Amino acid sequence: MFRILKKSLKTGVVTGQHPKADAPREPASPEAVQKTKPFTRSLAIREVDTGSCNACEMEMNALANPVYDVERFGVHIAASPRHADALVVTGPVTVNMTRALKDVYEQTPDPKIVIALGDCAINCGMFKGSYAVTGPVERHVPVDVRIPGCPPRPAEILKALAELREGKKP
Amino acid sequence: MADAQTAISQLNEAFGNAIVGVSDLHGTPVLRLGVKDLPVVAHYIHTHPGLRGALSLLWAVDHRPREARYELCYLFTLSECRDWLLLCTDLQGDDRLFHSITPHIHAAKWYEREIRDMFGLIPQGHPDLRRLVRHEHWPKGTHPLKKDFRWDTVLEQAQGEYAFRRIEGEGVFEVPVGPIHAGIIESGHFRFSVAGEPIMQLEVHHFWKHRGVEKLFEQLRLTDAVPLAERVSGDTTIGHSLAYCQAVETLLGIHVPPRAHYLRSLFLELERLHNHLGDVGAICNDTAYVLAHAHCGRMKERILQLNDQLAGSRFLRGVICVGGVSLNLTDHQVAQVTAELDAIETDFSELERILFANASLTDRLETTGVLNERAAWDHAAIGVVGRASGMDRDIRRDRPFAAYEELQPKVALYRYGDVRARMRVRMDEIHESARLIRDIRARMPQGPALAEPSGAPKPGEWALSAVEGWRGEILYMVMAGEQGQIHRCKVRDPSFVNWPAIQWAVLGNIIPDFPLINKSFNLSYAGNDL
Numbered sequence: 001m002f003r004i005l006k007k008s009l010k011t012g013v014v015t016g017q018h019p020k021a022d023a024p025r026e027p028a029s030p031e032a033v034q035k036t037k038p039f040t041r042s043l044a045i046r047e048v049d050t051g052s053c054n055a056c057e058m059e060m061n062a063l064a065n066p067v068y069d070v071e072r073f074g075v076h077i078a079a080s081p082r083h084a085d086a087l088v089v090t091g092p093v094t095v096n097m098t099r100a101l102k103d104v105y106e107q108t109p110d111p112k113i114v115i116a117l118g119d120c121a122i123n124c125g126m127f128k129g130s131y132a133v134t135g136p137v138e139r140h141v142p143v144d145v146r147i148p149g150c151p152p153r154p155a156e157i158l159k160a161l162a163e164l165r166e167g168k169k170p
Numbered sequence: 171m172a173d174a175q176t177a178i179s180q181l182n183e184a185f186g187n188a189i190v191g192v193s194d195l196h197g198t199p200v201l202r203l204g205v206k207d208l209p210v211v212a213h214y215i216h217t218h219p220g221l222r223g224a225l226s227l228l229w230a231v232d233h234r235p236r237e238a239r240y241e242l243c244y245l246f247t248l249s250e251c252r253d254w255l256l257l258c259t260d261l262q263g264d265d266r267l268f269h270s271i272t273p274h275i276h277a278a279k280w281y282e283r284e285i286r287d288m289f290g291l292i293p294q295g296h297p298d299l300r301r302l303v304r305h306e307h308w309p310k311g312t313h314p315l316k317k318d319f320r321w322d323t324v325l326e327q328a329q330g331e332y333a334f335r336r337i338e339g340e341g342v343f344e345v346p347v348g349p350i351h352a353g354i355i356e357s358g359h360f361r362f363s364v365a366g367e368p369i370m371q372l373e374v375h376h377f378w379k380h381r382g383v384e385k386l387f388e389q390l391r392l393t394d395a396v397p398l399a400e401r402v403s404g405d406t407t408i409g410h411s412l413a414y415c416q417a418v419e420t421l422l423g424i425h426v427p428p429r430a431h432y433l434r435s436l437f438l439e440l441e442r443l444h445n446h447l448g449d450v451g452a453i454c455n456d457t458a459y460v461l462a463h464a465h466c467g468r469m470k471e472r473i474l475q476l477n478d479q480l481a482g483s484r485f486l487r488g489v490i491c492v493g494g495v496s497l498n499l500t501d502h503q504v505a506q507v508t509a510e511l512d513a514i515e516t517d518f519s520e521l522e523r524i525l526f527a528n529a530s531l532t533d534r535l536e537t538t539g540v541l542n543e544r545a546a547w548d549h550a551a552i553g554v555v556g557r558a559s560g561m562d563r564d565i566r567r568d569r570p571f572a573a574y575e576e577l578q579p580k581v582a583l584y585r586y587g588d589v590r591a592r593m594r595v596r597m598d599e600i601h602e603s604a605r606l607i608r609d610i611r612a613r614m615p616q617g618p619a620l621a622e623p624s625g626a627p628k629p630g631e632w633a634l635s636a637v638e639g640w641r642g643e644i645l646y647m648v649m650a651g652e653q654g655q656i657h658r659c660k661v662r663d664p665s666f667v668n669w670p671a672i673q674w675a676v677l678g679n680i681i682p683d684f685p686l687i688n689k690s691f692n693l694s695y696a697g698n699d700l
Binding site for chain 1: 305307308314319320321322323324325349350352353354355356357377378379380381382385386397398401402403404405407448461464465467468470471474475478484485487520521523524527694695696
């Protein structure tokens with residue numbers, strides 16, 4: 001017990017100790033901001049991987065670590081699409097995941113926000129045209145927010161979410 | 171201890187008539203055999219006490235349009251001397267049948283199913299000929315790696331249902347999990363059969379994320395494909411790009427400068443460190459010990475930020491290139507890395523003392539998810555998973571690449587094969603990686619870090635390369651095509667080998683322990699599905 005306390009005291013607060021991100025390359029559209037209004041203080045996210053290389057997942061996971069601590073903004077990860085307000089989709093949509101993506105979208109209650117995270121989700125990236133890929137996310141479900149990057153840094157994701165929440169003009 | 175040459179003469183004695191030819195590929199002996207004789211020879215290599223060959227890789231090549239034949243290659247690692255031995259056979263013309271080795275060598279199971287899906291070649295005698303990569307809605311006769319299949323074909327929709335292995339009886343029920351999971355996890359499907367709590371059977375149904383990586387490689391030139399290799403499995407950016415570059419360098423005859431070798435080792439160890447730190451935390455998190463997860467997440471983040479500072483990418487993207495590294499760190503930067511790592515290692519040692527003193531954590535980890543030595547051998551398990559189950563294999567020591575010849579890494583080895591052993595392997599490797607990086611700083615020579623690519627390989631020439639990534643051995647086979655194009659690139663992430671092993675490790679455990687066991691394996695879905 002003493003060791004644990006000592007360690008915690010020695011470590012102190014690390015939240016926010018990360019380099020600042022630049023302004024998002026794709027500013028949030030007014031429609032998306034409008035759509036997010038009901039969720040400004042609490043946003044439940046469902047993460048859907050439709051064929052990413054898992055770097056985007058790593059960065060999504062990093063959002064939950066003490067340095068970024070995304071929960072302080074009321075953002076949390078839901079375990080079921082039925083509990084979700086927003087879907088975060090990563091990766092080009094593969095032939096095998098197409099149906100799963102559509103199912104998840106249908107199971108998420110309205111109003112819902114779809115966030116395409118990473119270059120692959122936005123334009124298929126390196127996997128464009130492959131026989132095993134059916135296209136970017138927006139070919140299958142309507143996309144409200146795009147967060148580009150390969151992968152986008154956690155600070156950039158935070159910034160994009162903040163902009164969505166606060167509706168700031170770039 | 172027999173080396174590969176003695177093995178060859180031994181095989182010559184036993185199967186003299188069957189062996190069509192013996193050649194040498196960059197130091198690896200290659201035996202050419204008839205299709206019929208191959209299973210017998212493979213079985214002999216696998217079981218003979220002096221050889222004990224573990225199947226490391228099995229791949230096929232479509233040689234059209236140059237020659238009308240398919241080639242099948244079986245790569246064995248001889249356990250006694252850790253040398254490679256390669257068996258090759260041809261299927262001429264329209265011949266599409268070959269003899270399965272799975273009845274004798276369990277590790278070949280998924281490889282042969284994969285070859286059937288990708289090439290349409292049929293392994294006769296294979297106990298399980300269900301589709302693996304192609305899901306049931308792919309139209310019949312779709313074999314993407316055949317040369318007459320266009321890379322940008324738009325697939326039509328067919329109907330069908332995957333037949334899971336069923337256990338039936340009173341009180342037995344099935345629990346389907348996935349493909350989309352309840353956390354931030356990649357996509358894959360698990361089907362449990364349980365009676366009460368204990369798992370009676372687990373079937374892993376993957377390849378949801380199949381992106382056609384191997385076909386995409388064939389559209390690229392040898393020197394342009396590094397970014398694709400980096401994206402095979404994002405958390406193993408350095409491991410995959412390094413393995414790919416090494417194969418290409420062998421083909422092009424490039425001599426990588428000594429400083430680049432050291433820098434490559436440094437980046438590879440940085441990648442190992444941040445992933446292992448994350449894993450130790452995640453294992454603790456799955457026992458609801460959140461404190462350790464928070465500390466580990468914080469330490470992992472420090473390394474990722476360090477990466478960002480050095481290379482402008484948290485995953486060190488774009489650092490490894492054909493001929494060396496694009497980022498020649500200054501001595502000052504290397505000193506900065508070691509200073510940061512010293513601090514992190516002290517930090518981690520303090521956390522370790524807290525973890526080892528926690529009896530309830532140990533209670534959850536011990537005897538959970540045991541992969542015993544025999545099962546590990548049968549699956550040819552590798553990497554962290556293998557080393558926790560007594561498989562003493564580490565490419566860094568066995569086939570030194572980059573600067574590991576001089577660095578001489580110590581290999582962490584445990585025998586219990588439970589979750590705790592896998593965590594201990596990771597903890598030991600964290601300390602070893604920190605030591606290696608300090609050693610790299612002390613030994614690193616000055617000079618350039620990049621050699622210009624030159625020369626062009628003849629079409630049909632090929633090379634193998636192996637790298638010990640943080641998960642385990644990553645293998646690449648790259649074959650050159652016309653005018654610097656890639657004719658075939660076989661990618662093997664360690665996950666492909668270790669996924670079937672997890673089906674054994676969970677037996678008898680309760681479903682609530684599955685996330686813990688899965689985390690202790692921590693395999694890549696993207697690297698497996700390709």
